[in-house]
Amino acid sequence: MTDARITVHKEAGIDRIAPEVHGHFSEHLGRCIYEGIWNSDSADEDGFREDVVSLLDDLELPVLRWPGGCFADDYHWEDGIGPQEERPRRRNLFWAQGPEEVPEESNAFGTDEFLQLCERIGTEPYLAANVGSGDPQEAADWVEYCNYDGDTELADRRRENGHEEPYGVKYWGLGNENWGCGGQMTPEQYAREYRRFATYVGTMDNLMLDHELELIACGFEGHEWNRRFMEEIGGSSWGSDFPLDHLTLHHYYGRTMSVEEADEDKYDRFLADALEMETHIEKIAAAINAVATTRDIGVIIDEWGAWHTEATADNGLEQPGNVLDALSAAAVLDIFNHHSDVVTMTNIAQTVNVLQCLVETDADDAWARPTYHVFDLYAPHKGNEAVQTSVDTPARELDDDRELPFVGASASTTDDETYVTVTNLDCLDDHTVEINLEGTTPDADAIDANLLFADNEPDTAVTADNADEFTAEDLEVSVDNDGTLSVELPPATVAGLSIQ
Ligand code: AHR
The missing domain is CATH 2.60.40.1180 (Golgi alpha-mannosidase II)
Structure with a gap:
């Protein structure tokens, strides 16, 4: 029956599904970068794990966000360039409690390694700049190092470090969770910081002849915050070219549920929590549209997915992967399609070994989780017109x-x-x-x-x-x-x- x-x-088209909706997120956390992508026993001569790179390559990731997460607002990009043996070792403020082998940040994987990974797997990089403990000069310098083609000291350092041509990084996030680990700011405070950073980073756009930058501000699941942020931003004299292209939020679900001990009732509640993604998209879009009446500002969900009680800071946010989580990803991808008129990118957390990763590894092997197969099954939607x-x-x-x-x-x-x-x-x-x-x-x-x-x-x-x-x-x-x-x-x- x-x-x-x-x-x-x-015939009822919604909008084109941005391929970037199938994007991913990788942070210096637990075994995501170190051991997961970089520098394990099975790494190739460039330091990458070929088994992982090959799985990511097959999936045709459209965009990859890095280096955090909370790590982003404690990261100083110049620590991670140049000869690896000269890079400073730092504490990892937020994720120091990871597996014993990686309690600190060696900076062996930095900007050039990340951008090389993106080139290898044909993915667009999305860099998250440090607003919480950094300054606008540092962020603008990072743009210059990556993208500038002129005769400056920073462009020359990129060349010396092996990349003659500018990388052309398009997506720049200004901060991460600045209402929390990114500086505990009020929306008004963050709006003022955003404006300051965007003035310098956004003006770099004029110097990047071939590369248009898209700047991304951080929002919140509590939508009053987004409304206040937009009002404060909108209260300034910004015109249609003010550098704010996307506003983001993060939606994790299943946080009080042990995925190993759950029963059917809990499955239902977990899946219903995942479906709340729809309300979050509608609310953040409403906060944007109430202020930005004369231009398009996209919605990005740059961290999302299942986060269960098994994933703790002590174990590098690792949790088992199963069909239940994969089902939630499918339901959420359907929601993104329904909102293709506003959703410009999303990034599931996180690519390898952390939270709802798509790829899991041990010392010898890398394998796809069920969520990987969902992304593969949904891949034909990318770039199509949602109806x-x-x-x-x-x-x-x-x-x-x-x-x-x-x-x-x-x-x-x-x-x-x-x-x-x-x-x-x-x-x-x-x-x-x-x-x-x-x-x-x-x-x-x-x-x-x-x-x-x-x-x-x-x-x-x-x-x-x-x-x-x-x-x-x-x-x-x-x-x-x-x-x-x-x-x-x-x-x-x-x-x-x-x-x-
Ligand atoms: O993805 C793990 C953490 O979750 C990120 O560092 C932070 O942005 C979020 O709270």
Whole structure:
């Protein structure tokens, strides 16, 4: 019996899905950079782990944020350039409690190593400059070191350090969580700091002939903060060229839940928490639009994902990866598609070994987590036009007055393809889902469909030994005479359908 219906309104376009919505975030924290990406026993002659680089390369990451996180506002970029043996060793203020092997920051992985990684995997870098304990001069100098093509001391240092051409870094964040670890600022204080930093960093834009900079301000999940920040920024005499291109917030969910000990009720609440991403996007967009009436300022979610009680500062924020977390990522990616008119980038936290990482490593191996396969399944959406999608679905009442809708979906189109992703967030039951593409009668031969996690339990932790059990399989799709598609989704699964 059909119990959920999806209608894809193919002619009702929302906006292009920015490929950067599938972005990632890597911080000097635990085993993310050191051991995860750089400098383990299995590193190549340049210091990179080939197994990790190859997994990231296959995924075609559009953008990677670095070096933090809280680390960003305690980081002085000049510590991390030049001959590695001369770089200063520093304490890592916020993440000093990581695994014993990396209690301090060696600065062996710095700007040139990060940008080299981005070049190797074809990803756009997004650098987060230090506002909390740095100054505008330091931030503007970093832009000059990375991007300037003239005859200055900083541009020459980049050349001496092996990169003749400017890197052309486009995305520059000014601070991270400046309401918290980035300086405990009030929104008004941060707005004033932002204006000061943006004056110098933004003016660098005039000197970067080929590289337009996009400046990113830090916002908050508490939306009153965003409103006050925007009002203070808007209260100045800024015009349409004021350097503020995106406002960000972070949304982590599942923080009070042990992923190893959770039961079905907790799964439901966790998934409902993930779905709150939608409200956050709507609220931050409203705070922007109330002030920035004459221009577009994008919404970036530059840290998001599952954060469970297993991830503590003592263990470098490591937690097991499983299907449940991957399901939440699918549901959130659908939400980003629905809001492609405002969401310009997102960065799941964090790429390797930390929180809801996509890649996990030990000394010898690197493997993809279930969330990696979700990103792979959703990849065809990147750059497509998102279209309105309505879903009629059963739901379960939760004991906190919310409900968990079982079936979710999003859809996007190109000239010759419609791509639909569908989640069954019900960890207990199957759902039969009808999909109707308004104005189209698809041919069964022109459908290619894949299903994730049909044979997996939601809570099985992925390890090096079982990692290949989470890959996609073919999904059977039946097509009625009127062109309605029908699929059977087992509990806790995600499907991707390409319809030519
Ligand atoms: O991703 C871990 C931490 O979470 C980041 O350093 C910080 O920005 C956030 O609170």
